[in-house]
Amino acid sequence: MTELLFLLLPLAFYSGWQAARGHHQNHNKNKQKDTSKYFVKGINYLLDEQPDKALEFFLNDSAIDEYTAETFLLLGNSFRNRGEIDRALRVHQNLIARPKLSKKQKEAAMMALGKDFFAAGLLDKAEHVFQELLAHNPKDVNEACLNLQGIYEQLKDWEKAIQVTKCIDSSKNINQARITAHYYCELASQELENGNLYLVDNYLKKAKKVYKDLPRINIIWGDIEAHQENYSKAIKYYEAAIKDDSRLIGMLFHKLVEVSKKSSGIDRVYKFLMLYFKKSKDIDVLEYLLELAHSHNIKRETELYKILKVELANNKLSLQSILKSIKLLLKISSNIDQNKELILLEKALENHMAGQLNFQCEHCGYKMNEYLWRCPVCHSWDTIIRL
Numbered sequence: 001m002t003e004l005l006f007l008l009l010p011l012a013f014y015s016g017w018q019a020a021r022g023h024h025q026n027h028n029k030n031k032q033k034d035t036s037k038y039f040v041k042g043i044n045y046l047l048d049e050q051p052d053k054a055l056e057f058f059l060n061d062s063a064i065d066e067y068t069a070e071t072f073l074l075l076g077n078s079f080r081n082r083g084e085i086d087r088a089l090r091v092h093q094n095l096i097a098r099p100k101l102s103k104k105q106k107e108a109a110m111m112a113l114g115k116d117f118f119a120a121g122l123l124d125k126a127e128h129v130f131q132e133l134l135a136h137n138p139k140d141v142n143e144a145c146l147n148l149q150g151i152y153e154q155l156k157d158w159e160k161a162i163q164v165t166k167c168i169d170s171s172k173n174i175n176q177a178r179i180t181a182h183y184y185c186e187l188a189s190q191e192l193e194n195g196n197l198y199l200v201d202n203y204l205k206k207a208k209k210v211y212k213d214l215p216r217i218n219i220i221w222g223d224i225e226a227h228q229e230n231y232s233k234a235i236k237y238y239e240a241a242i243k244d245d246s247r248l249i250g251m252l253f254h255k256l257v258e259v260s261k262k263s264s265g266i267d268r269v270y271k272f273l274m275l276y277f278k279k280s281k282d283i284d285v286l287e288y289l290l291e292l293a294h295s296h297n298i299k300r301e302t303e304l305y306k307i308l309k310v311e312l313a314n315n316k317l318s319l320q321s322i323l324k325s326i327k328l329l330l331k332i333s334s335n336i337d338q339n340k341e342l343i344l345l346e347k348a349l350e351n352h353m354a355g356q357l358n359f360q361c362e363h364c365g366y367k368m369n370e371y372l373w374r375c376p377v378c379h380s381w382d383t384i385i386r387l
């Protein structure tokens with residue numbers, strides 16, 4: 001609690017200044033005494049780790065005005081940042097009810113209150129606060145819209161998210177066109193589940209119009225083709241998505257294998273990935289080539305072994321790739337004694353990796369089991385990578 005005290009320094013300064021001024025201006029004397037009394041008692045309660053009693057004193061201080069309001073706003077925000085949402089709400093609700101706040105401070109208090117509701121999971125109340133703020137034409141329209149965008153993303157209300165993104169300043173915030181294209185893709189995916197292919201196509205065209213380079217558009221188009229058993233077309237869309245963003249191999253690999261099995265055969269996947277690997281030198285692709293050799297029994301061991309000898313010696317491979325390399329070596333080796341050692345290493349690696357999560361957000365470090373377009377923790381789009 002003592003770390004909150006620094007927030008009260010401006011208030012202490014203000015209080016001291018008021019008290020000093022009181023020597024010369026007696027008409028405010030009683031009021032200043034009250035302010036100092038409340039302030040000192042409030043500080044004592046904070047020091048005694050009794051924040052609720054401290055708040056009683058601060059918030060019941062009728063002398064709060066536009067100067068002290070600034071400090072209380074920071075105090076409330078600090079409570080929210082510490083996860084003490086109830087206290088943050090009490091501070092900000094109290095502030096908003098004060099009549100002497102300037103328009104700017106009232107807006108700041110409203111913004112803070114909306115964030116408190118959001119942090120408390122009260123999304124309908126948070127939405128109401130930000131909508132009301134917007135209705136009064138605030139100075140910081142951008143921040144209100146960004147907060148509403150967060151609410152609609154949480155609610156998965158993609159239509160409203162698309163609408164509110166229009167009032168976000170793209171020059172100040174990360175690519176809003178790309179995010180809007182994701183919203184259209186979310187709608188397209190929902191309709192794909194419902195089997196409304198006409199609507200899926202419509203949403204994808206809208207996505208393409210706002211941001212044509214989003215690989216997710218090709219993936220959903222591929223899903224439509226796969227759904228209609230046009231497997232060759234589906235493969236082309238999935239391959240195009242991987243060429244646009246190699247991180248997507250992790251989530252597309254199994255789809256690609258499945259549709260290839262139903263059309264041109266699994267060797268097509270191998271040829272595509274090998275060509276991509278040779279061109280890009282992307283070491284992560286190697287893991288999937290090894291996976292094809294191991295789990296799908298393609299007869300490409302000799303070619304892979306040549307590549308592995310170079311890559312194992314010179315590059316930093318993922319644990320998955322090293323494990324799959326050992327499996328390949330076991331498959332092609334006829335040396336029984338050497339195999340015993342390799343089996344031991346294989347077992348050690350499998351033990352080490354048991355229960356390990358395969359995907360991670362590059363932005364916040366959160367790990368997960370499957371690829372997601374949006375991180376569930378920091379809410380960033382397109383930040384998930386395969387580990």
Ligand SMILES: [Zn+2]
Pocket residue numbers: 361362363364365366375376377378379380383
């Ligand atoms: Zn994250």
